[in-house]
Amino acid sequence: MxxxxxxxxxxxxxxxxxxxxxxxxxxxxxxxxxxxxxxxxxxxxxPQPPANASYLRVLNASSQAVRVALAGSEAPQSVAPGAATRFSVLTQGTPARVSVDGKVLAEASGAPANAGDAVTVALRHDAQGWHATRIVGRYERADGLKATLRAFNFATGCSAKIGLDGNGPTVFAQVAAGAQDSRAINPVSAKLVGQCGAAASAALALPTLAAGDSYSLFVTGDAAKPVLSGVRDALAWPPAAN
Known part of the structure; x- marks a missing residue:
């Protein structure tokens, strides 16, 4: 060539x-x-939990610390007054069981929840011992562009209102007793107050929330003396290694 x-x-x-x-x-x-x-x-x-999982956490609405153990992924722990556990992840078919000071508390426990259900149990204590109230909602991923506030009303005889301290705008206009509500907000720092009619709680300072954060507000006490507390929402997942 x-x-x-x-x-x-x-x-x-x-x-x-x-x-x-x-x-x-x-x-x-x-x-x-x-x-x-x-x-x-x-x-x-x-790492994400199974798609058919349900969720369980405990709020200590009493004035004394309590030792709790939850079914699922969360480890046994002591919970201070006003504090809450992370959400324990329950695999499908696992009963939503709560043990208090080493004993299963029937009021706090129940049959397996439906997939995607989130059970929040508020514990109270009196002369007769520990008592519990359950609110069942849905576990939803937080808005990636905004912060999410979730409100839970455990106060007896109270239709709760939550707003900014100092007669500021209303954040939740009405949350019935035993119910919950949620809304997305722009990331903000603020002080909130819970109200049952004319009775108001002490102000609660929100932590600085960023986009994608989720925070739960709890109204406890009663209609005459509401108490507002809060905690960042968190999953006990993946489970800790033994």
């Missing part, structure tokens, strides 16, 4: 190979980008 023909042949092969090289490189870049995006999502949300 003449030198000119050989050069022409090599150039033609090179022109055919270049587009293929670009396609291969583009495919590799796309695969790497997809893998990086998946890693970003995993790092953002972390």
């Amino acid at each position: 003449k030198t000119v023909e050989r050069d022409h042949f090599r150039q033609a092969n090179f022109r055919r190979a270049v587009p293929a090289l670009f396609v291969t490189a583009a495919a590799l870049c796309a695969a790497n980008a997809a893998h990086a995006a998946a890693d970003d999502v995993a790092s953002l949300y972390g």
